Amino acid sequence: MGVVDSGTVGRTNQTVDRTNIHRLWRLVLIVIALGVATACYFAPILLIAIGVLAVLLLCARLIYRGRDRYIPNLYARDIRVYDDEYQAFIRRSLPEIRSQKIPGHPLLWEASRLPEPTTENSDELLLDLGVWIGWSTRLTSDASGRTVYGFDTFEGLVEDWQIEDQFLIKQGTFSLSDPLAKRFIHDTGVTLQDGVPATLGRKVQYVKGSTYDTLAPFLAERPQAPIRLFHMDLDTYESCLHGLETCKDHFVEGSILVFDEYLVTNGEMRAFFEFQNRYGLEWRYRSWGLEVGEMNAEMVTAPWKRAMYYLAAITMHLLDGRYLWKFLTKRYWRFWLGAPIGDIAFMLGAAGLRKSVSLEITGLGKLDPTRR
Numbered sequence: 001m002g003v004v005d006s007g008t009v010g011r012t013n014q015t016v017d018r019t020n021i022h023r024l025w026r027l028v029l030i031v032i033a034l035g036v037a038t039a040c041y042f043a044p045i046l047l048i049a050i051g052v053l054a055v056l057l058l059c060a061r062l063i064y065r066g067r068d069r070y071i072p073n074l075y076a077r078d079i080r081v082y083d084d085e086y087q088a089f090i091r092r093s094l095p096e097i098r099s100q101k102i103p104g105h106p107l108l109w110e111a112s113r114l115p116e117p118t119t120e121n122s123d124e125l126l127l128d129l130g131v132w133i134g135w136s137t138r139l140t141s142d143a144s145g146r147t148v149y150g151f152d153t154f155e156g157l158v159e160d161w162q163i164e165d166q167f168l169i170k171q172g173t174f175s176l177s178d179p180l181a182k183r184f185i186h187d188t189g190v191t192l193q194d195g196v197p198a199t200l201g202r203k204v205q206y207v208k209g210s211t212y213d214t215l216a217p218f219l220a221e222r223p224q225a226p227i228r229l230f231h232m233d234l235d236t237y238e239s240c241l242h243g244l245e246t247c248k249d250h251f252v253e254g255s256i257l258v259f260d261e262y263l264v265t266n267g268e269m270r271a272f273f274e275f276q277n278r279y280g281l282e283w284r285y286r287s288w289g290l291e292v293g294e295m296n297a298e299m300v301t302a303p304w305k306r307a308m309y310y311l312a313a314i315t316m317h318l319l320d321g322r323y324l325w326k327f328l329t330k331r332y333w334r335f336w337l338g339a340p341i342g343d344i345a346f347m348l349g350a351a352g353l354r355k356s357v358s359l360e361i362t363g364l365g366k367l368d369p370t371r372r
C-alpha cells in the first residue's frame with residue numbers, strides 16, 4: 001500500500017502541508033514505545049504479557065468476521081444498513097481509496113498539482129464550498145497560485161449534520177460569532193469586513209450566503225467556465241448534493257473534486273454516490289488524507305500559542321482515545337480486529353481525522369453535452 005509523496009508548491013517552493021502536529025504526535029508515540037521497552041527491560045514479565053496479548057490479538061483477527069463492513073473513519077456503522085447498490089459502491093471504493101494514501105491534506109496536495117495559471121486556463125474555476133474563517137480558501141490559492149472563490153453563510157451550518165448514527169451537529173454551528181471561531185480569528189490574524197473574512201493579500205473572493213441561494217447565480221454569470229477544483233466542506237449530505245447538482249454543467253474531464261468528510265457514509269460519500277450514479281459519471285480516486293480544517297491551527301501566528309494548540313489537539317486526541325484505550329466500545333474492537341494493518345498504522349499515525357478524499361472526473365456520462 002503506497003504512501004504518495006506530499007506535494008510541494010512549485011510557485012513558492014514551500015511544502016504545502018504543514019503537518020507539524022502529526023510529527024509531534026509520532027514523537028509522543030515513540031516516547032510511549034520507548035517507555036514500554038524500558039519497562040520490559042527492567043520487568044521482563046511485561047514482555048511475556050505483551051507477547052501473549054499480541055498472539056491473542058492475531059488469533060482474534062483471524063477469526064473475526066466483520067471485515068469490510070465498517071468504514072475507516074469511525075468504525076461505527078455497519079454498512080449493511082444501506083441498500084445493496086450503495087454497499088457495493090462502498091466496498092468497491094475502499095480498496096481504491098486505500099491505495100491512494102497521502103500523509104497530508106488532499107485539498108492542498110491537489111491545489112499544488114494544478115497547472116500553472118496561464119491566460120488559457122484563466123477562466124477555470126476553483127471553488128471552496130464551506131470556508132469558515134477562510135484559511136482553506138487562502139491556502140488553496142497559495143498552493144495553486146490561482147484565484148479561489150469561497151462560499152459560506154459565515155453564520156454556520158444551514159441544516160443539522162447527523163454523522164453516521166454517532167453525533168448530531170446542530171444547524172448554526174461554525175458561525176463566525178461562535179467563541180471558537182472568534183478565538184481562531186484572533187489567533188490567526190484574520191479580520192472581518194462586513195461579516196466576511198479578509199483576503200489577507202491572497203487571490204480569493206468570498207461569497208456570503210447559503211449556497212442554496214448564491215451558487216447558481218454565481219455560475220450563471222460564468223456560463224462557460226469549467227470547474228477545475230471543487231472543494232466540498234459544507235459537511236451535510238443535503239448541501240453537498242445540492243452543490244454537486246448546481247455545479248454539474250461546469251464539470252469537465254479532469255475536474256478535481258475534493259471531499260473533506262468523504263468517509264462519513266451518510267453524508268458526502270452518499271451524496272457523491274447518488275450524483276455519479278444519476279449521470280453515469282466516470283472518475284478515479286486520487287488521494288486519501290487529512291481534513292484541511294486542522295490547518296487553522298498551523299496558521300496561528302505566535303509560535304508559543306501554536307505549540308499550545310498542538311498540545312491541546314494531541315491531549316484531546318489522547319483523551320478521545322477512539323482507537324487507543326476505549327476498549328469497552330465496539331468501535332475499538334472493530335478497528336483492532338477488522339481494519340487492514342495498513343489502515344491501523346495510517347489512522348494511528350495522525351493526531352487528527354483522516355477522512356478527506358480527492359477524485360478526478362474522467363468521463364462525463366450523461367453530463368457530456370454531446371450525449372444529451
Ligand SMILES: C[S@@+](CC[C@H](N)C(=O)[O-])C[C@H]1O[C@@H](n2cnc3c(N)ncnc32)[C@H](O)[C@@H]1O
Pocket residue numbers: 129130131132133134135136151152153154155156157158159173174175209210211212233234235236239292293294296
Ligand atoms: C467545517 S466548516 C468549513 C471549514 C473550512 N473549510 C476550514 O478548513 O477551516 C463548514 C462551513 O460550511 C458552512 N456551510 C454549511 N452549509 C452551508 C451552505 N449550505 N451554504 C453556505 N455555507 C454553508 C458553515 O457556515 C461552515 O462555516
